[in-house]
Amino acid sequence: MAGTVRKHLGVELARQARDPRLGSVYIESVEISPDLGLIRVGVRALTLVDDAGRRAIERALAAMSKGLRASLGPVLRMRRMPELRFFYDQGQDHRARIDAVLAEIQEEDRTRASSGDEPDEPDEPKGDS
Secondary structure, X not given: OHHHHHHHHHHHHHHHOOOHXXXXXXXXXXXXXXXXXXXXXXXXXOOOOOHHHHHHHHHHHHHHHHHHHHXXXXXXXXXXXXXXXXXXXXXXXXXXXXXXXXXXXXXXXXXXXHHOOOOOOOOXXXXXX
């Protein structure tokens, strides 16, 4: 069902979007609650956007959600249509930052190993026996 929702919303978003900020937006993920009462839709932009741009995209999608929800009715054929909530999915941004930090640590380790500058081992405490 999530795949059907994703495909349909992608087509409808392209067809109904009047806001130019939504021209580069695509559906990244669809999460459906177990009780089928809520569909959370993660979106991303093909272009780089800042925090203000992300909030603007979320507001524009929230304004469109009623029409998009109505368009899902004939596709899902459910008695009660789930609520649609859109959010900007920053998962890729976080993964990219983590990858960059790990690469930086590996490079520092390689540099340290090649220069022979190993970290000092802490002295073992000497006990009175």
